[in-house]
Amino acid sequence: MYASNRNRSTILIFLVVITILALILHLAGQLQPFEDLAFGWLQPFLRGALGIGASAQAMTGTVADVTALREQIKQLQSQVTELAIARVRIRELESENTLLRQQLAYKQANPDFDILGAAVLQSNPDLARVVGQDPSNLARYVIIDQGSAEGVKNGMPVVTPQGLVGRVTATGTHWAKALLITDSASSVNAVVQSTRATGIVQGDVNGNLTIKYVPQGEAIKTGDLILTSGMGGGFPKRLVIGQVTDVRKHDIELFQEASIQPTVDFARLEFVLVLKKFTPADITQEPTPTPTAVPRPTRTPTPSP
Amino acid sequence: MPLWILIPLLALAAIIQITILPQVPILGYKPDLALALVVAWALLAPVGEAAVWGFIVGVFLDLASGLPFGIHTLALTMLGWLIGWGQATFFRGNLLAPPIAIIVATLVHNVITLGILALANWQINWGDYLLRVTLPSAILNMVVMPLVYFPLQWIAHRMHPQLEF
Numbered sequence: 001m002y003a004s005n006r007n008r009s010t011i012l013i014f015l016v017v018i019t020i021l022a023l024i025l026h027l028a029g030q031l032q033p034f035e036d037l038a039f040g041w042l043q044p045f046l047r048g049a050l051g052i053g054a055s056a057q058a059m060t061g062t063v064a065d066v067t068a069l070r071e072q073i074k075q076l077q078s079q080v081t082e083l084a085i086a087r088v089r090i091r092e093l094e095s096e097n098t099l100l101r102q103q104l105a106y107k108q109a110n111p112d113f114d115i116l117g118a119a120v121l122q123s124n125p126d127l128a129r130v131v132g133q134d135p136s137n138l139a140r141y142v143i144i145d146q147g148s149a150e151g152v153k154n155g156m157p158v159v160t161p162q163g164l165v166g167r168v169t170a171t172g173t174h175w176a177k178a179l180l181i182t183d184s185a186s187s188v189n190a191v192v193q194s195t196r197a198t199g200i201v202q203g204d205v206n207g208n209l210t211i212k213y214v215p216q217g218e219a220i221k222t223g224d225l226i227l228t229s230g231m232g233g234g235f236p237k238r239l240v241i242g243q244v245t246d247v248r249k250h251d252i253e254l255f256q257e258a259s260i261q262p263t264v265d266f267a268r269l270e271f272v273l274v275l276k277k278f279t280p281a282d283i284t285q286e287p288t289p290t291p292t293a294v295p296r297p298t299r300t301p302t303p304s305p
Numbered sequence: 306m307p308l309w310i311l312i313p314l315l316a317l318a319a320i321i322q323i324t325i326l327p328q329v330p331i332l333g334y335k336p337d338l339a340l341a342l343v344v345a346w347a348l349l350a351p352v353g354e355a356a357v358w359g360f361i362v363g364v365f366l367d368l369a370s371g372l373p374f375g376i377h378t379l380a381l382t383m384l385g386w387l388i389g390w391g392q393a394t395f396f397r398g399n400l401l402a403p404p405i406a407i408i409v410a411t412l413v414h415n416v417i418t419l420g421i422l423a424l425a426n427w428q429i430n431w432g433d434y435l436l437r438v439t440l441p442s443a444i445l446n447m448v449v450m451p452l453v454y455f456p457l458q459w460i461a462h463r464m465h466p467q468l469e470f
Contacts, residue, residue, distance in 0.1 A: 008351075008352055008353030008356075009353075011353060011356070011357070012353060012356050012382070012386045015356060015357070015360045015382050016379065016382060016383065018360075019360070019363070019375050019378045019379040019382060020375065020379065022367075022374055022375040022378065023373060023374060023375030023376065023379065023421070025374075026373050026374035026375055027373055027425060031374055035368060035374065038364075038368050039368050039369075042316075042320075042365070042368060042369075045316070045320050046320060046323060046324050046369075049320045049321065049323075049324040049325060050324050052324075052325060053324050053325035053327075053328045053329075054328070131324070132323040132324050132327075132369050133323065133324075133327035134369070134370050134371050134372070135319070135322045135323050135335075135337075135339070135366045135369055135370055135377070136337075136366075136370060136372065136377070136418070137334050137335055137337075137438050137442045138372070138415060138418055138419070138434065138438060139370065139371050139372050141370070141371030143323075143369055169371060170371065177371045179371060184430070184433075185427065185428070204433070205430070205433045205434050205437050205438050206333065206437055206438070207333065267327075267328070267330065268328075
Protein backbone atom coordinates (compact mmCIF):
# COMPACT_ATOMS: atom_id res chain seq x y z
CA MET A 1 0.00 0.00 0.00
CA TYR A 2 2.88 2.35 0.84
CA ALA A 3 4.48 1.62 -2.53
CA SER A 4 1.14 2.27 -4.23
CA ASN A 5 0.74 5.64 -2.44
CA ARG A 6 4.32 6.54 -3.30
CA ASN A 7 3.67 5.69 -6.97
CA ARG A 8 0.59 7.90 -6.96
CA SER A 9 2.53 10.78 -5.42
CA THR A 10 5.22 10.34 -8.04
CA ILE A 11 2.63 10.42 -10.79
CA LEU A 12 1.05 13.53 -9.32
CA ILE A 13 4.39 15.32 -9.04
CA PHE A 14 5.20 14.33 -12.61
CA LEU A 15 1.85 15.67 -13.89
CA VAL A 16 2.24 18.95 -12.00
CA VAL A 17 5.81 19.43 -13.30
CA ILE A 18 4.66 18.76 -16.88
CA THR A 19 1.85 21.29 -16.46
CA ILE A 20 4.12 23.99 -15.05
CA LEU A 21 6.56 23.40 -17.91
CA ALA A 22 3.68 23.75 -20.38
CA LEU A 23 2.61 27.01 -18.74
CA ILE A 24 6.15 28.40 -18.93
CA LEU A 25 6.48 27.34 -22.57
CA HIS A 26 3.13 28.98 -23.38
CA LEU A 27 4.15 32.25 -21.76
CA ALA A 28 7.43 32.09 -23.70
CA GLY A 29 5.44 31.56 -26.92
CA GLN A 30 6.98 28.15 -27.60
CA LEU A 31 3.87 25.99 -27.26
CA GLN A 32 2.28 27.07 -30.55
CA PRO A 33 3.09 23.93 -32.62
CA PHE A 34 1.54 21.65 -30.01
CA GLU A 35 -1.57 23.81 -29.67
CA ASP A 36 -1.88 23.96 -33.45
CA LEU A 37 -1.65 20.19 -33.83
CA ALA A 38 -4.00 19.39 -30.97
CA PHE A 39 -6.56 21.98 -31.98
CA GLY A 40 -6.52 20.70 -35.53
CA TRP A 41 -7.71 17.31 -34.22
CA LEU A 42 -10.26 18.85 -31.87
CA GLN A 43 -11.88 21.30 -34.26
CA PRO A 44 -14.10 18.82 -36.21
CA PHE A 45 -15.59 17.60 -32.93
CA LEU A 46 -16.32 21.17 -31.84
CA ARG A 47 -18.17 21.81 -35.09
CA GLY A 48 -20.17 18.62 -34.66
CA ALA A 49 -21.06 19.49 -31.09
CA LEU A 50 -22.29 22.92 -32.14
CA GLY A 51 -25.22 21.28 -33.91
CA ILE A 52 -26.20 19.57 -30.66
CA GLY A 53 -25.74 22.84 -28.84
CA ALA A 54 -28.09 24.57 -31.24
CA SER A 55 -30.68 21.87 -30.53
CA ALA A 56 -30.26 22.29 -26.79
CA GLN A 57 -30.81 26.00 -27.24
CA ALA A 58 -33.94 25.33 -29.30
CA MET A 59 -35.36 23.04 -26.63
CA THR A 60 -35.40 25.85 -24.08
CA GLY A 61 -37.97 27.74 -26.10
CA THR A 62 -41.58 27.55 -25.00
CA VAL A 63 -43.48 29.06 -27.92
CA ALA A 64 -45.40 26.54 -30.08
CA ASP A 65 -44.55 27.77 -33.59
CA VAL A 66 -40.90 28.43 -32.88
CA THR A 67 -39.58 27.81 -36.35
CA ALA A 68 -41.88 30.23 -38.11
CA LEU A 69 -41.37 32.90 -35.50
CA ARG A 70 -37.60 32.49 -35.69
CA GLU A 71 -37.67 32.95 -39.44
CA GLN A 72 -39.72 36.08 -39.04
CA ILE A 73 -37.38 37.40 -36.37
CA LYS A 74 -34.39 36.66 -38.57
CA GLN A 75 -35.90 38.66 -41.42
CA LEU A 76 -36.78 41.54 -39.14
CA GLN A 77 -33.31 41.51 -37.57
CA SER A 78 -31.74 41.63 -41.00
CA GLN A 79 -33.84 44.67 -41.86
CA VAL A 80 -33.01 46.30 -38.53
CA THR A 81 -29.31 45.68 -39.13
CA GLU A 82 -29.44 47.30 -42.55
CA LEU A 83 -31.34 50.27 -41.18
CA ALA A 84 -28.96 50.60 -38.22
CA ILE A 85 -25.92 50.60 -40.48
CA ALA A 86 -27.55 53.16 -42.76
CA ARG A 87 -28.48 55.34 -39.78
CA VAL A 88 -24.94 55.27 -38.42
CA ARG A 89 -23.55 56.18 -41.84
CA ILE A 90 -25.99 59.05 -42.27
CA ARG A 91 -25.23 60.51 -38.87
CA GLU A 92 -21.52 60.18 -39.41
CA LEU A 93 -21.78 61.87 -42.77
CA GLU A 94 -23.82 64.70 -41.23
CA SER A 95 -21.29 65.14 -38.46
CA GLU A 96 -18.42 65.10 -40.91
CA ASN A 97 -20.14 67.61 -43.16
CA THR A 98 -20.54 70.02 -40.24
CA LEU A 99 -16.91 69.60 -39.20
CA LEU A 100 -15.59 70.17 -42.73
CA ARG A 101 -17.65 73.35 -43.13
CA GLN A 102 -16.26 74.65 -39.82
CA GLN A 103 -12.59 73.91 -40.52
CA LEU A 104 -11.58 74.67 -44.11
CA ALA A 105 -8.03 73.51 -43.60
CA TYR A 106 -9.27 70.18 -42.20
CA LYS A 107 -7.93 67.06 -43.90
CA GLN A 108 -10.96 65.23 -45.22
CA ALA A 109 -11.66 61.91 -43.57
CA ASN A 110 -12.12 59.10 -45.99
CA PRO A 111 -15.89 58.61 -46.16
CA ASP A 112 -15.36 55.58 -48.37
CA PHE A 113 -14.30 53.63 -45.31
CA ASP A 114 -17.90 53.41 -44.07
CA ILE A 115 -19.17 52.24 -47.42
CA LEU A 116 -16.29 49.82 -47.86
CA GLY A 117 -16.78 48.50 -44.36
CA ALA A 118 -20.50 47.90 -44.85
CA ALA A 119 -19.85 46.28 -48.24
CA VAL A 120 -17.19 44.09 -46.76
CA LEU A 121 -19.52 42.97 -44.03
CA GLN A 122 -22.47 42.43 -46.33
CA SER A 123 -20.82 40.82 -49.31
CA ASN A 124 -17.75 39.08 -47.96
CA PRO A 125 -18.34 35.34 -48.14
CA ASP A 126 -15.30 34.65 -46.01
CA LEU A 127 -17.08 34.83 -42.68
CA ALA A 128 -15.47 33.03 -39.77
CA ARG A 129 -17.59 30.63 -37.79
CA VAL A 130 -17.54 30.67 -34.00
CA VAL A 131 -16.73 27.08 -33.00
CA GLY A 132 -16.50 27.51 -29.25
CA GLN A 133 -16.18 29.80 -26.28
CA ASP A 134 -13.88 30.01 -23.31
CA PRO A 135 -14.79 27.19 -20.90
CA SER A 136 -14.40 29.40 -17.82
CA ASN A 137 -16.66 32.07 -16.33
CA LEU A 138 -13.51 34.08 -15.61
CA ALA A 139 -12.74 34.99 -19.22
CA ARG A 140 -14.65 35.84 -22.39
CA TYR A 141 -13.09 34.54 -25.57
CA VAL A 142 -14.45 32.93 -28.69
CA ILE A 143 -12.73 30.46 -30.97
CA ILE A 144 -13.18 30.92 -34.71
CA ASP A 145 -12.33 28.62 -37.57
CA GLN A 146 -10.02 30.95 -39.43
CA GLY A 147 -6.32 31.29 -38.71
CA SER A 148 -3.00 32.29 -40.21
CA ALA A 149 -3.69 30.25 -43.35
CA GLU A 150 -6.67 32.52 -44.03
CA GLY A 151 -4.67 35.66 -43.29
CA VAL A 152 -5.73 36.20 -39.69
CA LYS A 153 -3.14 37.84 -37.44
CA ASN A 154 -2.99 38.83 -33.80
CA GLY A 155 -4.55 42.20 -33.09
CA MET A 156 -7.04 42.15 -35.98
CA PRO A 157 -10.50 43.46 -35.08
CA VAL A 158 -13.43 41.02 -35.11
CA VAL A 159 -16.86 42.38 -36.02
CA THR A 160 -20.37 41.45 -37.07
CA PRO A 161 -22.89 43.58 -38.99
CA GLN A 162 -24.32 44.51 -35.58
CA GLY A 163 -21.05 45.93 -34.32
CA LEU A 164 -17.70 45.33 -32.67
CA VAL A 165 -17.05 41.89 -31.19
CA GLY A 166 -13.43 41.96 -30.09
CA ARG A 167 -9.86 41.42 -31.14
CA VAL A 168 -7.77 38.42 -32.18
CA THR A 169 -5.31 37.44 -29.45
CA ALA A 170 -3.99 34.07 -30.60
CA THR A 171 -3.81 32.35 -33.96
CA GLY A 172 -3.15 28.88 -35.25
CA THR A 173 -3.14 27.56 -38.77
CA HIS A 174 -6.93 27.24 -39.08
CA TRP A 175 -8.17 28.67 -35.79
CA ALA A 176 -7.93 31.82 -33.77
CA LYS A 177 -9.05 33.06 -30.38
CA ALA A 178 -10.64 36.46 -29.99
CA LEU A 179 -10.96 38.45 -26.78
CA LEU A 180 -14.49 39.85 -26.54
CA ILE A 181 -14.98 43.51 -25.71
CA THR A 182 -17.12 42.36 -22.74
CA ASP A 183 -14.06 40.80 -21.07
CA SER A 184 -12.58 42.75 -18.16
CA ALA A 185 -9.19 42.73 -19.90
CA SER A 186 -10.58 44.56 -22.93
CA SER A 187 -10.32 48.33 -23.49
CA VAL A 188 -11.57 50.17 -26.57
CA ASN A 189 -11.12 53.84 -27.30
CA ALA A 190 -14.59 55.17 -28.00
CA VAL A 191 -16.56 58.27 -28.88
CA VAL A 192 -20.15 59.33 -28.28
CA GLN A 193 -21.64 59.69 -31.73
CA SER A 194 -23.81 62.76 -31.05
CA THR A 195 -21.40 64.86 -28.97
CA ARG A 196 -17.99 63.38 -29.99
CA ALA A 197 -17.10 63.06 -26.31
CA THR A 198 -14.33 60.50 -25.94
CA GLY A 199 -13.88 57.76 -23.40
CA ILE A 200 -12.74 54.18 -22.99
CA VAL A 201 -15.14 51.24 -23.15
CA GLN A 202 -14.24 48.44 -20.78
CA GLY A 203 -15.81 45.11 -19.95
CA ASP A 204 -16.22 43.81 -16.42
CA VAL A 205 -16.19 40.43 -14.68
CA ASN A 206 -19.87 39.83 -15.54
CA GLY A 207 -19.53 40.78 -19.20
CA ASN A 208 -21.14 44.22 -18.85
CA LEU A 209 -19.85 47.20 -20.81
CA THR A 210 -19.07 50.64 -19.39
CA ILE A 211 -17.66 53.73 -21.01
CA LYS A 212 -15.29 55.39 -18.57
CA TYR A 213 -13.09 58.47 -18.35
CA VAL A 214 -15.58 60.74 -20.11
CA PRO A 215 -14.73 64.28 -18.97
CA GLN A 216 -17.30 65.86 -16.67
CA GLY A 217 -17.94 68.72 -19.05
CA GLU A 218 -18.95 66.46 -21.93
CA ALA A 219 -22.58 65.63 -22.63
CA ILE A 220 -23.63 61.99 -22.62
CA LYS A 221 -27.15 60.72 -22.12
CA THR A 222 -29.24 57.56 -22.22
CA GLY A 223 -29.77 56.41 -25.79
CA ASP A 224 -26.52 57.81 -27.16
CA LEU A 225 -24.72 55.57 -29.61
CA ILE A 226 -21.13 54.66 -28.75
CA LEU A 227 -18.66 54.11 -31.60
CA THR A 228 -14.98 53.28 -31.81
CA SER A 229 -12.88 56.42 -32.10
CA GLY A 230 -9.92 54.87 -33.91
CA MET A 231 -7.55 56.37 -31.34
CA GLY A 232 -4.57 54.19 -30.55
CA GLY A 233 -4.90 52.35 -33.85
CA GLY A 234 -6.29 49.18 -32.32
CA PHE A 235 -9.66 49.39 -34.06
CA PRO A 236 -10.97 51.28 -37.06
CA LYS A 237 -13.18 54.20 -36.20
CA ARG A 238 -16.96 54.35 -36.43
CA LEU A 239 -17.61 50.73 -35.54
CA VAL A 240 -20.75 50.48 -33.42
CA ILE A 241 -20.16 49.31 -29.84
CA GLY A 242 -23.51 49.87 -28.18
CA GLN A 243 -26.04 52.26 -26.73
CA VAL A 244 -25.94 54.12 -23.41
CA THR A 245 -28.46 52.80 -20.87
CA ASP A 246 -27.43 54.62 -17.70
CA VAL A 247 -25.18 57.59 -16.89
CA ARG A 248 -23.33 57.98 -13.59
CA LYS A 249 -22.05 61.46 -12.90
CA HIS A 250 -20.74 62.81 -9.61
CA ASP A 251 -19.60 66.40 -9.24
CA ILE A 252 -16.70 65.45 -6.97
CA GLU A 253 -15.14 63.20 -9.63
CA LEU A 254 -13.06 64.17 -12.63
CA PHE A 255 -14.82 61.83 -15.02
CA GLN A 256 -18.27 60.43 -15.59
CA GLU A 257 -19.14 56.97 -16.82
CA ALA A 258 -22.08 55.22 -18.40
CA SER A 259 -23.35 51.67 -18.85
CA ILE A 260 -23.65 50.42 -22.40
CA GLN A 261 -25.93 47.82 -23.92
CA PRO A 262 -23.85 46.21 -26.69
CA THR A 263 -25.45 45.93 -30.11
CA VAL A 264 -23.90 42.49 -30.60
CA ASP A 265 -25.66 39.56 -28.94
CA PHE A 266 -22.61 37.79 -27.51
CA ALA A 267 -24.64 34.82 -26.27
CA ARG A 268 -25.64 33.98 -29.85
CA LEU A 269 -22.51 34.61 -31.87
CA GLU A 270 -22.41 32.31 -34.86
CA PHE A 271 -20.47 34.09 -37.58
CA VAL A 272 -17.99 36.93 -37.36
CA LEU A 273 -15.75 38.82 -39.74
CA VAL A 274 -12.09 39.47 -39.12
CA LEU A 275 -11.01 42.82 -40.55
CA LYS A 276 -7.89 41.65 -42.32
CA LYS A 277 -7.51 44.73 -44.50
CA PHE A 278 -7.77 47.19 -41.63
CA THR A 279 -5.07 49.86 -41.67
CA PRO A 280 -4.70 51.56 -38.28
CA ALA A 281 -5.39 55.33 -38.33
CA ASP A 282 -2.23 57.45 -38.62
CA ILE A 283 -2.75 59.69 -35.62
CA THR A 284 0.45 61.67 -36.34
CA GLN A 285 -1.37 63.45 -39.17
CA GLU A 286 -4.41 64.40 -37.16
CA PRO A 287 -4.86 68.11 -36.37
CA THR A 288 -5.49 68.83 -32.70
CA PRO A 289 -7.92 68.85 -30.96
CA THR A 290 -10.06 67.01 -33.55
CA PRO A 291 -9.74 63.26 -33.07
CA THR A 292 -11.13 62.04 -36.40
CA ALA A 293 -8.62 62.99 -39.17
CA VAL A 294 -7.11 60.10 -41.11
CA PRO A 295 -4.31 59.69 -43.69
CA ARG A 296 -4.35 61.13 -47.18
CA PRO A 297 -7.78 61.50 -48.78
CA THR A 298 -8.33 59.38 -51.86
CA ARG A 299 -10.27 62.01 -53.70
CA THR A 300 -10.02 65.76 -54.31
CA PRO A 301 -11.08 67.77 -51.27
CA THR A 302 -14.22 69.85 -51.61
CA PRO A 303 -13.27 73.35 -52.78
CA SER A 304 -14.06 76.17 -50.37
CA PRO A 305 -17.24 78.16 -51.07
CA MET B 306 -10.80 2.98 -16.28
CA PRO B 307 -8.47 2.38 -19.24
CA LEU B 308 -7.03 5.44 -20.93
CA TRP B 309 -8.51 4.55 -24.32
CA ILE B 310 -11.99 4.97 -22.78
CA LEU B 311 -11.11 7.78 -20.38
CA ILE B 312 -9.49 10.18 -22.85
CA PRO B 313 -12.41 10.24 -25.35
CA LEU B 314 -14.92 10.54 -22.49
CA LEU B 315 -13.13 13.49 -20.93
CA ALA B 316 -12.62 15.03 -24.38
CA LEU B 317 -16.39 14.80 -24.89
CA ALA B 318 -16.97 16.51 -21.53
CA ALA B 319 -14.58 19.29 -22.52
CA ILE B 320 -16.28 19.70 -25.91
CA ILE B 321 -19.66 19.99 -24.20
CA GLN B 322 -18.26 22.65 -21.91
CA ILE B 323 -16.73 24.60 -24.80
CA THR B 324 -19.62 24.42 -27.29
CA ILE B 325 -22.96 23.49 -25.73
CA LEU B 326 -22.92 24.92 -22.21
CA PRO B 327 -22.06 28.50 -23.33
CA GLN B 328 -25.19 28.44 -25.48
CA VAL B 329 -27.48 27.69 -22.53
CA PRO B 330 -26.12 29.87 -19.69
CA ILE B 331 -28.02 30.01 -16.41
CA LEU B 332 -28.37 33.61 -15.24
CA GLY B 333 -25.30 34.41 -17.34
CA TYR B 334 -23.08 31.67 -15.86
CA LYS B 335 -21.92 28.33 -17.26
CA PRO B 336 -21.71 25.26 -15.00
CA ASP B 337 -18.20 23.82 -14.82
CA LEU B 338 -18.77 20.27 -16.02
CA ALA B 339 -15.07 19.37 -16.04
CA LEU B 340 -14.62 20.52 -12.44
CA ALA B 341 -17.71 18.60 -11.34
CA LEU B 342 -16.38 15.43 -12.99
CA VAL B 343 -12.99 15.74 -11.35
CA VAL B 344 -14.43 16.51 -7.91
CA ALA B 345 -16.99 13.71 -8.12
CA TRP B 346 -14.40 11.14 -9.17
CA ALA B 347 -12.03 12.37 -6.46
CA LEU B 348 -14.76 11.58 -3.93
CA LEU B 349 -15.48 8.14 -5.37
CA ALA B 350 -12.21 6.66 -6.60
CA PRO B 351 -8.85 5.79 -5.05
CA VAL B 352 -6.47 8.66 -4.34
CA GLY B 353 -4.71 9.95 -7.43
CA GLU B 354 -7.12 8.79 -10.13
CA ALA B 355 -8.98 12.09 -10.18
CA ALA B 356 -5.65 13.90 -10.59
CA VAL B 357 -5.17 12.05 -13.87
CA TRP B 358 -8.73 12.96 -14.86
CA GLY B 359 -7.97 16.59 -14.02
CA PHE B 360 -4.81 16.53 -16.11
CA ILE B 361 -6.50 15.08 -19.18
CA VAL B 362 -9.63 17.25 -19.16
CA GLY B 363 -7.51 20.27 -18.20
CA VAL B 364 -5.40 19.91 -21.34
CA PHE B 365 -8.52 19.96 -23.51
CA LEU B 366 -9.89 23.01 -21.72
CA ASP B 367 -6.57 24.84 -21.99
CA LEU B 368 -6.54 24.27 -25.75
CA ALA B 369 -9.81 26.16 -26.06
CA SER B 370 -9.20 28.78 -23.42
CA GLY B 371 -7.89 32.26 -24.05
CA LEU B 372 -6.05 32.14 -20.73
CA PRO B 373 -2.41 30.99 -20.58
CA PHE B 374 -2.03 27.31 -21.37
CA GLY B 375 -1.70 25.14 -18.31
CA ILE B 376 -3.95 27.05 -15.93
CA HIS B 377 -6.91 24.67 -16.10
CA THR B 378 -4.61 21.64 -16.19
CA LEU B 379 -2.70 22.70 -13.10
CA ALA B 380 -5.79 23.66 -11.12
CA LEU B 381 -7.79 20.53 -11.97
CA THR B 382 -4.84 18.17 -11.41
CA MET B 383 -4.11 19.58 -7.99
CA LEU B 384 -7.78 19.66 -7.00
CA GLY B 385 -8.24 16.07 -8.14
CA TRP B 386 -5.42 14.94 -5.90
CA LEU B 387 -6.24 17.14 -2.91
CA ILE B 388 -9.91 16.17 -2.76
CA GLY B 389 -9.08 12.54 -3.29
CA TRP B 390 -6.62 12.66 -0.42
CA GLY B 391 -9.16 14.51 1.72
CA GLN B 392 -11.96 12.03 1.14
CA ALA B 393 -9.71 9.07 1.86
CA THR B 394 -8.46 10.68 5.06
CA PHE B 395 -11.44 12.54 6.48
CA PHE B 396 -14.85 12.15 4.91
CA ARG B 397 -15.36 9.07 2.76
CA GLY B 398 -19.05 8.37 2.27
CA ASN B 399 -20.26 11.61 3.92
CA LEU B 400 -23.43 12.80 2.19
CA LEU B 401 -22.45 16.44 2.62
CA ALA B 402 -19.09 15.86 0.96
CA PRO B 403 -20.17 16.38 -2.69
CA PRO B 404 -21.88 19.78 -2.31
CA ILE B 405 -19.23 21.11 0.09
CA ALA B 406 -16.40 19.74 -2.05
CA ILE B 407 -17.67 21.35 -5.24
CA ILE B 408 -18.11 24.73 -3.55
CA VAL B 409 -14.62 24.62 -2.07
CA ALA B 410 -13.22 23.29 -5.35
CA THR B 411 -14.79 26.14 -7.34
CA LEU B 412 -13.26 28.66 -4.97
CA VAL B 413 -9.82 27.02 -5.02
CA HIS B 414 -9.95 26.57 -8.81
CA ASN B 415 -10.71 30.25 -9.35
CA VAL B 416 -8.11 31.38 -6.79
CA ILE B 417 -5.43 29.28 -8.52
CA THR B 418 -6.48 30.64 -11.93
CA LEU B 419 -6.53 34.26 -10.79
CA GLY B 420 -3.28 33.78 -8.88
CA ILE B 421 -1.45 32.55 -11.95
CA LEU B 422 -2.89 35.40 -14.01
CA ALA B 423 -1.76 37.88 -11.36
CA LEU B 424 1.74 36.37 -11.47
CA ALA B 425 1.67 36.80 -15.25
CA ASN B 426 1.02 40.54 -14.71
CA TRP B 427 -2.69 40.54 -15.53
CA GLN B 428 -4.72 43.18 -13.70
CA ILE B 429 -6.99 41.27 -11.33
CA ASN B 430 -9.70 42.80 -9.17
CA TRP B 431 -9.94 40.01 -6.61
CA GLY B 432 -13.03 41.25 -4.84
CA ASP B 433 -14.98 41.63 -8.05
CA TYR B 434 -14.04 38.21 -9.35
CA LEU B 435 -14.62 36.34 -6.12
CA LEU B 436 -17.95 37.95 -5.28
CA ARG B 437 -19.48 38.34 -8.72
CA VAL B 438 -18.09 35.30 -10.54
CA THR B 439 -16.77 32.68 -8.12
CA LEU B 440 -19.64 32.72 -5.65
CA PRO B 441 -22.46 32.43 -8.22
CA SER B 442 -20.43 29.82 -10.14
CA ALA B 443 -19.97 27.78 -6.95
CA ILE B 444 -23.70 27.79 -6.25
CA LEU B 445 -24.48 26.79 -9.83
CA ASN B 446 -21.89 23.99 -9.72
CA MET B 447 -23.41 22.73 -6.47
CA VAL B 448 -26.84 22.55 -8.10
CA VAL B 449 -25.59 20.52 -11.08
CA MET B 450 -23.27 18.31 -9.03
CA PRO B 451 -25.88 15.58 -8.39
CA LEU B 452 -26.29 15.16 -12.17
CA VAL B 453 -22.63 14.19 -12.34
CA TYR B 454 -22.06 12.54 -8.96
CA PHE B 455 -24.70 9.84 -8.97
CA PRO B 456 -23.91 8.41 -12.43
CA LEU B 457 -20.22 8.36 -11.50
CA GLN B 458 -21.08 6.69 -8.20
CA TRP B 459 -22.74 3.88 -10.13
CA ILE B 460 -19.61 3.51 -12.28
CA ALA B 461 -17.33 3.63 -9.24
CA HIS B 462 -19.33 0.87 -7.53
CA ARG B 463 -18.57 -1.42 -10.44
CA MET B 464 -14.94 -0.44 -10.86
CA HIS B 465 -13.97 -0.28 -7.18
CA PRO B 466 -16.41 -2.45 -5.23
CA GLN B 467 -13.93 -2.67 -2.37
CA LEU B 468 -14.43 0.99 -1.56
CA GLU B 469 -17.41 2.03 0.57
CA PHE B 470 -19.49 5.13 -0.32
